[in-house]
Amino acid sequence: MSIMRYNYKKIGKRLKEERKKAGFKSHDSLSDYIGEHNYRQFKRQTIAKWENGEELPPLDVLCTLCVPFNCELGYLLCEYDCKTRENTDIQAALGLSETAINNLRFLSKDEIDIIDKLLCSEEFEYNILSKILIYKNSLMHSIEILNKIDVEMKDFHPPYTENDRERYNLVCALEKSLLKEIDTSQPLALWEIQKYFIDMIESIYNAENCEIKTRYKHA
DSSP, rough: OOOOOOOOOHHHHHHHHHHHTTOOOOOOHHHHHHHHHOOOOHHHHHHHHHHHTTOOOEEEEEEHHHHTTSOOOHHHSSOOOOOSSHHHHHHHHHHHOOHHHHHTSSSOHHHHHHHHHHHHHHHHIIIHHHHHHHHHHHEEEEEHHHHHHHHHHTTTSSSSHHHHHHHHHHHHHHHHHHHHHHHHHHHHHHHHHHHHHHHHHHHHHHHHHHHHHHHHHHH
């Protein structure tokens, strides 16, 4: 049987981060909350020790803090990095961020239905996701080129010396060469992605309408 060993420093850091996120600006304000909801009073020096990783808060206090921090006990003890075990398992399986998981959780049934149909469509993977990846890679390459040009050009300010002029001409030649590498078809690619997406949505709901009409005829 393995024994869980807790990292006090890591737990303290998490407590401090969550305290600030929850709107407790000081140790005193958190102490007041604990006193009101746990019926035990702790000095701000004690809370500072928790956050510095010098001591571990009592288990019942951690349970009390789960409410304003909107998380499970395991998260505060750094047993996992999402606020709930369920979100941690979903993240491990799908690679989604916790924000994305929570956003999906709060969608309506109709909104989930749309996402389900998109994910079930072969066109979504082959015509949309693949093109978004191509567009993203092209865009990142263009940004990298522009950053290189910016680094090379930032040192030039008139009046130029002869050596400056020579180097400036070389940099200008480099700039022209780099600019040729930028994919000027990006706006077209983005328009193409939008068109594929609209066409796919239309095809999904046209097929659904046909199915409804067929059922109505046979009713």
